[in-house]
Amino acid sequence: MTFSERFHEIRTGFERPFWVANISELFERLSYYAVFAVLARYLHEGLHFDVERASSLTGMFGGWVWFLAVIGGAVADRLGFRRALSLAYLILSFAYFLIGSIGSAWFAPVRNAFPLVGLVAFVLMLPALGVALVKPCVVGTTARASKENVRSIGYSIYYTLVNVGSTLGPLLAGWEKDHGSAENLFRIAALSVFLMFFVVLLLFKEPRRADDAPPASVSQVGKNFLTVLSNPRFMLFLLIFTGYWIVFWQEFIVLPLYISAYIDPNANTARILAVDPIVVICFTMVIGFLTKRLHAFHAIVLGTLISGLAFILLIVHPSVWMAVASLVVLAIGEIIQQPRYYDYISRLAPPDQQGTYMGFAFLPLGIGSFVAGKFGGWLMHHFGEEMRRPELVWWSVVAVGVVTTLLLWIYDRFVRQDKDAAG
DSSP, X not given: OOHHHHHHHHHHHBOHHHHHHHXXXXXXXXXXXXXHHHHHHIIIXXXXXXXXXXXXXXXXXXXXXXXHHHHHHHHHHHHOHHHHHHHHHHHHHHHHHHHHHTTSGGGHHHHHHSOHHHHHHHHHHHHHHHHHHHHHHHHHHHHHTBOGGGHHHHHHHHHHHHHHHHHHHHHHHHHHHHHSOHHHHHHHHHHHHHHHHHHHHHHXXXXXXXXXXXXXXXXXXXXXXXXXXXXXHHHHHHHHHHHHHHXXXXXXXXXXXXXXXXXXXXXXXXXXXXXXXXXXXHHHHHHHHHTTTSOHHHHHHHHHHHHHHTTHHHHHSOSHHHHHHHHHHHHXXXXXXXXXXXXXXXXXXXXXXXXHHHHHTTHHHHHHHHHHHHHHHHHIIIIIIISSOTHHHHHHHHHHHHHHHHHHHHHHHHTOOOTTSOO
């Protein structure tokens, strides 16, 4: 096929809802990661929470997103993608505006009426409601609004736009740190998703279903959940793999606080966090080609080990540039394991339960974020503030990565039965 023929195939292979949904996802990711990039420091330096509380709340912010993603698909199916996306962007715009307003003078009556920890925790849960609806809507629209011959390209476009948004978010946060304030960044994030609310209302048309099958009932979804929960080997794998995300989420939870406290208080930590998605965008294709012959499970183990060892660089030489180098290594591990992880789970799932299994695939991200917040905050307080040995923070994180790799290896040797489930 010539280039012109391929271009024509792509140009005519996607319906308008595909482009509307995926472009809106770019802005959703931009807003989410702009907020995530500054949240730990905003809570610690702006709202004056201690380092343990700030870390725990930041971990909770990330955790709820992935927990609710387990049921977000079922809810989106019941509402319809257009209504679900509109509701999601309305919730997100309100939530980000509230996060940026917690410290404002006009918000003082509300702030003084409730315990601050409880109020912040409640507000930080709100974005998860929106994100949990956006993801299944965009992925579902990509499937429904793409012709069969370009559907794989459609998912590539989706993945690329997600990473572009994940890059632009921290870069926007870094620019705002130099030219504005964290509060204004949250309002920019709110405006970004609020504009997507109108884009969806005006331009998005509900994509047709490939068949006339009704969406699964709530009771059926519940039965599918119980079926997955009764699979002990699968649940054990998810529990072990949570260790990977305990390591990974320290990038957003502990690393900004660590750089600010022990390396350079003036460092633009939000801009540093853009390194990870930039590496993912630039090297996914190359690393995917180099590791394509690896069995999916072995790619998961290798990626976990590489990411787990990433922060040794920061231990060897605590500096901003070594933090950047650590994020490069972390991203390489992510690229090796992440696509193969979803491939592995999709092949484990029975044909009528793929959606439920893929929903459960997000659980390690959620559990890992919750644990990472508590764990990282305790490490910073105990080893950093009490013992004055901050390098032990990262030795502890590396230990989690190594132990997780060892447990995955043991699981592969003695527990896993699907030796040919994924190649």
